[in-house]
Amino acid sequence: MTHRAKIRVRYAETDQMGVVYHANYVVWMEVGRVEYARAAGLPYKELESAGFFMAVTEASCRYLAPALYDDEIEVETHVEKASARGIAFGYTFWRGEQKLGEGTTRHLFLSREMKPTRLPAEYHAVFGIS
Amino acid sequence: MTHRAKIRVRYAETDQMGVVYHANYVVWMEVGRVEYARAAGLPYKELESAGFFMAVTEASCRYLAPALYDDEIEVETHVEKASARGIAFGYTFWRGEQKLGEGTTRHLFLSREMKPTRLPAEYHAVFGIS
Amino acid sequence: MTHRAKIRVRYAETDQMGVVYHANYVVWMEVGRVEYARAAGLPYKELESAGFFMAVTEASCRYLAPALYDDEIEVETHVEKASARGIAFGYTFWRGEQKLGEGTTRHLFLSREMKPTRLPAEYHAVFGIS
Amino acid sequence: MTHRAKIRVRYAETDQMGVVYHANYVVWMEVGRVEYARAAGLPYKELESAGFFMAVTEASCRYLAPALYDDEIEVETHVEKASARGIAFGYTFWRGEQKLGEGTTRHLFLSREMKPTRLPAEYHAVFGIS
Numbered sequence: 184m185t186h187r188a189k190i191r192v193r194y195a196e197t198d199q200m201g202v203v204y205h206a207n208y209v210v211w212m213e214v215g216r217v218e219y220a221r222a223a224g225l226p227y228k229e230l231e232s233a234g235f236f237m238a239v240t241e242a243s244c245r246y247l248a249p250a251l252y253d254d255e256i257e258v259e260t261h262v263e264k265a266s267a268r269g270i271a272f273g274y275t276f277w278r279g280e281q282k283l284g285e286g287t288t289r290h291l292f293l294s295r296e297m298k299p300t301r302l303p304a305e306y307h308a309v310f311g312i313s
Numbered sequence: 314m315t316h317r318a319k320i321r322v323r324y325a326e327t328d329q330m331g332v333v334y335h336a337n338y339v340v341w342m343e344v345g346r347v348e349y350a351r352a353a354g355l356p357y358k359e360l361e362s363a364g365f366f367m368a369v370t371e372a373s374c375r376y377l378a379p380a381l382y383d384d385e386i387e388v389e390t391h392v393e394k395a396s397a398r399g400i401a402f403g404y405t406f407w408r409g410e411q412k413l414g415e416g417t418t419r420h421l422f423l424s425r426e427m428k429p430t431r432l433p434a435e436y437h438a439v440f441g442i443s
Numbered sequence: 444m445t446h447r448a449k450i451r452v453r454y455a456e457t458d459q460m461g462v463v464y465h466a467n468y469v470v471w472m473e474v475g476r477v478e479y480a481r482a483a484g485l486p487y488k489e490l491e492s493a494g495f496f497m498a499v500t501e502a503s504c505r506y507l508a509p510a511l512y513d514d515e516i517e518v519e520t521h522v523e524k525a526s527a528r529g530i531a532f533g534y535t536f537w538r539g540e541q542k543l544g545e546g547t548t549r550h551l552f553l554s555r556e557m558k559p560t561r562l563p564a565e566y567h568a569v570f571g572i573s
Numbered sequence: 574m575t576h577r578a579k580i581r582v583r584y585a586e587t588d589q590m591g592v593v594y595h596a597n598y599v600v601w602m603e604v605g606r607v608e609y610a611r612a613a614g615l616p617y618k619e620l621e622s623a624g625f626f627m628a629v630t631e632a633s634c635r636y637l638a639p640a641l642y643d644d645e646i647e648v649e650t651h652v653e654k655a656s657a658r659g660i661a662f663g664y665t666f667w668r669g670e671q672k673l674g675e676g677t678t679r680h681l682f683l684s685r686e687m688k689p690t691r692l693p694a695e696y697h698a699v700f701g702i703s
Contacts, residue, residue, distance in 0.1 A: 193477075194487075195336060197329040198324055199324070199331045205632055209599055213453060226513060228513040238590070241633070243632065243634070244633070321604075324607070330557075343466075344583060347583075347584070368506075369506055371505050373503030375501050376498075383617070455594050457588050458588065459587040459642055464584070512589055
């Protein structure tokens with residue numbers, strides 16, 4: 184499964200080079216995986232309410248072409264790898280047919296006490312954990 | 314008492330007009346009042362550890378001249394008005410002798426349960442509450 | 444005319460009080476007025492391409508109830524006052540029927556040289572300038 | 574050469590997990606390399622004035638322990654690899670003796686026209702280009 188989330192570039196996200204400041208793609212990845220989970224039936228908010236957090240342990244992004252103010256960007260998100268312990272998402276950024284960049288994030292599932300934990304079986308299908 | 318905090322403008326804070334994006338001044342006001350409180354002997358972190366929060370109920374800013382990338386800005390902060398219930402801070406933004414803008418924030422003291430509360434007497438001196 | 448723009452609260456926009464950090468409402472006002480202008484027939488990007496900029500000279504916000512992670516917020520935007528020299532927008536933030544806050548921004552129209560200018564007549568209707 | 578830049582964590586940088594939101598480390602890397610360049614004798618602003626830009630082509634970060642509100646973080650920056658065409662920086666984030674994370678960014682030197690260019694010899698020493 185892949186999911187595409189739409190993002191309209193805000194003026195606040197540009198910088199004086201006249202393009203989107205690179206750290207914002209990392210925020211867009213958050214939008215991507217949250218909308219992925221929602222589409223798969225699990226608003227991330229509910230996961231947190233149930234006492235499970237997805238702490239980011241790694242994030243990376245490759246920039247191919249700059250996103251510009253007011254662009255309609257699509258973040259395509261998929262699960263790269265997942266277990267009861269953690270998950271990795273892959274992202275591709277599109278403006279129409281043009282690929283603007285791609286990235287990955289890795290996460291560890293944490294309990295309310297911020298300790299590593301195993302994600303209960305009821306949530307496995309959402310993330311394709313087998 | 315007034316306190317001046319220094320801020321170096323980050324590239325991330327600029328926008329495609331080539332100046333600092335206006336919402337960042339609101340963040341700089343946070344830096345200003347936190348450093349004011351620290352200078353007055355109370356790191357804001359300690360106030361929160363003690364179970365007291367300063368929720369923002371109002372923020373406003375007037376922009377006179379744009380701050381630019383890499384500028385060294387000074388945020389001059391003072392208490393405009395304070396009681397055990399809440400506080401208002403006033404801010405002036407300087408680049409050298411040039412006034413770039415000014416702003417105010419109003420806050421309500423909240424308990425850990427996010428309910429309005431009275432700030433205990435031990436913290437009154439810090440904020441000039443009489 | 445009023446326009447309502449939808450915003451989904453990002454995790455990035457929350458802070459450790461568990462609510463949306465207050466400066467983000469100022470960014471949301473930008474989303475509000477940009478979508479207002481688009482709905483009125485003028486993407487702000489086109490205004491900039493034509494050599495006209497809306498510099499922010501004042502921004503203020505009153506906070507009534509906190510916006511939370513993943514909330515669907517609506518920013519209702521209207522023009523408070525407009526002339527060929529400048530414009531003021533008013534904003535109301537809603538979560539369903541609940542008013543979360545309200546704000547205003549004031550702007551000066553600038554030329555490409557960042558000098559005050561008069562907005563040409565062709566753009567007056569968009570902003571209700573008479 | 575390595576350079577250490579100090580950063581005080583802002584409330585704005587925290588999220589509702591009670592830690593620094595991960596995308597902010599990418600902003601801190603910007604602070605790190607800008608202060609590195611300044612310490613090496615070249616404020617990045619001057620490089621831009623001379624018509625050279627360091628476009629980010631890749632950014633990555635590994636998170637080992639969360640940074641917290643009001644922490645004094647040090648970003649230790651070094652040049653990993655540099656040529657007249659581009660440069661890679663490495664970063665380590667410290668809170669006292671504790672390593673909080675590490676990252677890298679890769680950059681391409683661009684001209685004012687946003688085309689790949691060669692950095693003139695006069696700037697080579699700053700970045701250790703031989």
